[in-house]
Amino acid sequence: MDAKRGILLKVLATLAVTIMFACVRSLDGRIPTGEVVFFRSVFALVPVVLWYGLKGRLAAMVHTESVWRHFGRGLTGTGGMFFNYLALAYLPLAQLTAFSYAVPIFTVIFAALLLGEVVRIYRWSAVAVGLCGVLVMLLPALMDSIRGADGSDALLIGAASALFAAACSALSVIQIRRMTATEDPAAIVFWFTVLTTALGLASLVFGWTMPDPRQLALLIGCGLFGGLAQVLMVMALRAAHASLLAPFDYVGMLWAVVVGYFAFAAVPDIYTLAGAIIVGGAGLFTIWRESRLRALVRREQEALVRNP
Template sequence: MHPMTGIALKLFSVMLFIIMSSLIKATSGHVPPGEAVFFRSAFAVPVILVWLWARGDLATGLRVKSPMAHLWRGILGTTAMAMMFAGLGLLPLPEVTALSYAAPLLTVVFAAVFLREKVGIYRFGAVALGMAGVLTVLSPRLTGAAVEAGMTLGAALVLTGATCVAMVNIYLRKLVQTEQTSAIVFYFSITATCLSLLTLPFGWQIPSGTELLMLVLAGIFGGSAQIFMTSAYRFADASVIAPFDYASILFALIIGYLIFDEVPTLTVLCGAALVITAGCVVILRERQLGLKRGQVRKVKTPLG
């Protein structure tokens, strides 16, 4: 294990994801979400293929045991991406980032409901704290001028996307038991590309030269971010690098201010702080439980 390498790769992937979101946001005034999903997915495919070739996994890394499982994962993931992209066109970048933090909290709830995982008072307390943070971020969008500006719709879209992400996370917990990570990443991009074409009759626009460049870069950066994120887990435990997901709010604040002239309100910052605190509590608790499970396995394993 090389924790510092893992952390560096994770931070780089987080930064690339925020840059990708910024590029999508910059084109959202003219390019509809379905079209943005197409470029984000289609131009990630060559990046993933080059990565697999460089690792020598091109021949074996794309084999699957359950094609339908990949299809359902792709449908959920594509829906999440489309909702998030639509929200980016209506809300400031830091606010979208803060609301998206609902996904890991909802994952805990869904794991208890659908996977029958035992969730103790610590994690449920953290989920309650995190949801309070989400409501804090959301509160300005429920009343006043923000409603008239359509930002409530944007918040609803982002929260729907976060819910879909949480469902994907639950689905992936089962999928990774039989499928290779490289295949999951690759076939998701393929599925999202194909599904996005279904929105072609609903108002795709011919992008300008600048918009086309930004959309292509969004795909390249998105694919690269997936690779760096996947590679990070080869160098450090998930419990070590997972908290660095929350560095995205820092990148979002900087880019939102410098590029989009977005200044976050104190309400958004306080809500984001609550959600981040809750997320870190969940991660810490998961690490503690993981260590306990490991000790139990060592005791029960005759060869241990």
């Protein structure tokens, strides 16, 4: 394992995700969200297939033990993608990134409800703190809505979409936990991309918009950087342990602030930054607590093997 290389790849992956979101944000909501999902998915296949082809893993990429598990994960993953892109029509890049930090919080909730995991007071406390952070980020939009200020409804729609996206992403994490027992990571990445492409294409019946050259370039860029982010993430996980890499998801806020400022002249307000710190801190504690629990279980299993 090469920790430094893994961290570098993870940081580059978060940058690729931020650029992907910036491409979507630059569309200004003028392209239907289902159409954006299609372009993001179909062009993401390019770096994914190229990388696994160069690695000689095309057979592993297409082999699967259960198409239905991929389909279920595809639905939740597409939901996360759809609502993220919808939120970008209403929210600045940094604010969307801040809301995405709620994913570990939702993961704890769904793990308890769907997997029957025992969640003790420490992680429930982290969930409560994280939800308080979400309320801090929502406070300006809620106050504007109460006052009847212009644009308040748009902000609430964006915030609700971002939270739905985080919930869908958390469900996707839960499904991946189940799938890794039987499915190769290459197959998980490939079939997810294929299924999101098909689901995005299905939205054609609701009407698409013919993109102009600039919009087409942004759609293609969204897909290529999305696929690149997936490849970099897999490379990072091969180089270092997931528990080491998880905290570096939060570097995404730095990228979002920098890209948001230079690309859109957007500066996050104090509520977004404060909420992001609260939610991010709760998420980091959750990640740390889960890694401690996994380490404890591993030590107990090793002790049983040594002393049956």
